[in-house]
Ligand SMILES: [Fe+3]
């Protein structure tokens with residue numbers, strides 16, 4: 001059976017792509033963010049994942065309002081990183097893992113998750129930047145294959161936090177039951193608190209973010225007590241991307257009752273965002 | 283609150299479109315099929331629905347395998363009947379009912395159905411033919427508006443029969459809770475037993491079909507005991523379209539514990555299909 | 565996984581992977597301009613969608629069972645059949661190896677099951 | 678339905694209905710050729726997507742709050758802002774009525790909440 005090695009949550013601000021491209025990682029503005037990653041690189045070098053399940057939210061690249069999924073699972077052999085319109089550099093294509101994709105799709109539909117399956121899928125910065133942050137040395141060959149799991153944060157109604165956590169649990173159970181010797185890392189791409197739109201633009205909620213990160217260790221279902229509306233109120237219209245972290249944490253329950261923190265980092269601000277990274281070992 | 287007046291299930295064989303276009307309704311081949319509708323026309327004239335919730339399956343027109351939903355809910359102001367490639371005549375556009383669409387979308391996501399919302403949607407014969415059969419006198423102005431609810435029958439895994447029935451129940455409850463004075467008809471478009479592909483092409487199962495139709499009156503959850511695999515075995519690869527009838531019947535539970543049969547008709551064959559129509563009053 | 569159903573190929577993940585290019589081409593036949601482009605130069609059109617040799621041979625042969633074997637999905641393949649104005653009894657007869665008359669007779673007989 | 682969140686417009690069904698044409702235009706800006714076509718003839722491009730007068734005026738004014746009011750969604754509007762190389766602090770400053778420096782200072786201060 002496949003082995004879940006752990007999970008990583010990370011921010012995915014588009015500007016990170018530009019900073020990497022220009023080699024600004026050690027500049028004063030960027031160092032407090034990029035400095036969070038080396039201990040996680042060390043852990044990954046030992047944990048050696050083969051495949052990443054990437055919980056992320058599409059930012060208006062692959063999905064439009066004509067067909068807006070609640071949950072979508074990629075089932076492509078390769079995912080192309082495409083122009084998003086803002087001038088951030090695209091990344092090399094990422095190889096998929098169709099076997100694991102269909103293991104997820106079959107399990108999720110059996111468990112009454114009404115997912116969209118995507119045999120072709122353009123991936124945006126939210127899917128590629130975590131790879132670039134976790135494997136900065138990778139050139140055109142990524143060291144992992146991916147299965148993207150996209151969760152709607154674009155259009156309300158969004159899936160409830162409890163539903164997203166349950167999705168994560170089912171994904172973890174599907175991975176654990178996958179007949180393969182591959183080592184699987186669960187990645188959550190998003191957050192933490194930020195709001196880009198409206199007169200509340202710039203909203204950041206450090207207290208809530210730190211409590212949320214702590215809850216992933218001590219009480220992983222803590223955030224599911226809140227409605228989507230409450231979560232947006234606390235974390236911002238884009239802070240709701242913390243749903244990705246909840247899915248990732250839910251998926252780790254398939255590997256055991258508790259997790260150990262490898263490393264975490266929290267820094268305000270990059271762009272308009274409270275940034276975070278956290279690696280959890282099962 | 284809106285009023286659910288009842289439900290209709292009907293076959294939607296593409297050739298019906300050609301027969302209507304050529305005026306063949308009274309020909310010996312077609313009369314046993316079209317003859318099933320006049321008592322239902324009389325009932326509809328009294329029941330006067332304003333809006334139809336149309337449970338149907340897309341036949342490769344609006345959805346491709348790059349984004350294949352399990353459940354999709356239309357939220358367009360207008361739905362365009364488009365060329366499907368086989369030369370069957372297209373129909374005039376059908377007006378949508380965005381208010382009811384969003385009532386469904388909001389309720390379904392709250393109830394943990396992970397639907398796809400579609401603000402633009404091409405509709406195929408499975409969506410238009412039931413309208414043409416129920417309102418044969420309509421010209422360019424259909425007498426009803428619609429909310430299409432599309433259920434995947436194209437790619438396995440399909441949603442389980444029990445899940446589809448539960449979807450129908452939730453749709454019915456959403457309609458019953460809709461703050462409107464509109465009268466709503468639930469329509470199921472599909473089936474009954476038929477298989478178009480493989481060396482088993484031409485498979486028809488009269489015994490099962492009749493038992494299924496009877497169960498909608500006496501024991502509506504009867505068919506949910508079967509797995510998708512069992513249902514395909516019994517009814518054929520396209521006979522699985524009976525899922526639409528299950529969703530429709532589930533939706534009527536919101537209006538009361540039982541239903542009265544207005545009229546039904548069953549005829550073999552039209553094209554390769556065991557055809558049926560059934561109207562249920564709540 | 566599942567016990568198979570005789571004479572039946574379920575269009576599952578394995579089929580979906582195998583048939584993606586073929587089904588994508590057939591999906592394109594929803595548009596008249598694409599149907600015409602296919603008829604004008606079948607080989608070029610297949611290359612454009614990256615069909616493999618098994619798929620291209622099945623298309624050339626207009627053979628439904630071979631198309632299914634190559635990953636074709638009934639809903640999309642119907643659009644290919646539509647180009648040649650084949651009706652469902654033609655397709656049923658071809659797959660079952662019957663004459664169209666015998667296939668129709670079999671359908672009629674189902675009324676007396 | 679929900680109690681409102683100050684300074685925040687949730688992109689729900691009402692917004693989605695209102696903003697469909699505007700968001701569809703912004704979605705098209707994922708492609709460079711479309712960005713160029715917009716820049717070459719803004720008015721013609723807006724007509725092609727059927728923007729209403731409120732939406733067209735907000736586009737002409739490059740005013741984010743007006744674009745949201747007209748049904749714009751943050752994820753799609755970002756592609757419009759990208760055409761003019763506006764960064765998120767420009768957009769935040771514009772919406773909050775602050776200078777960019779003041780907006781940046783507010784973000785920095787959040788570290789000491
Ligand atoms: Fe984001």
Ligand SMILES: [Fe+3]
Pocket residue numbers: 294341408472473520523
């Ligand atoms: Fe059908």
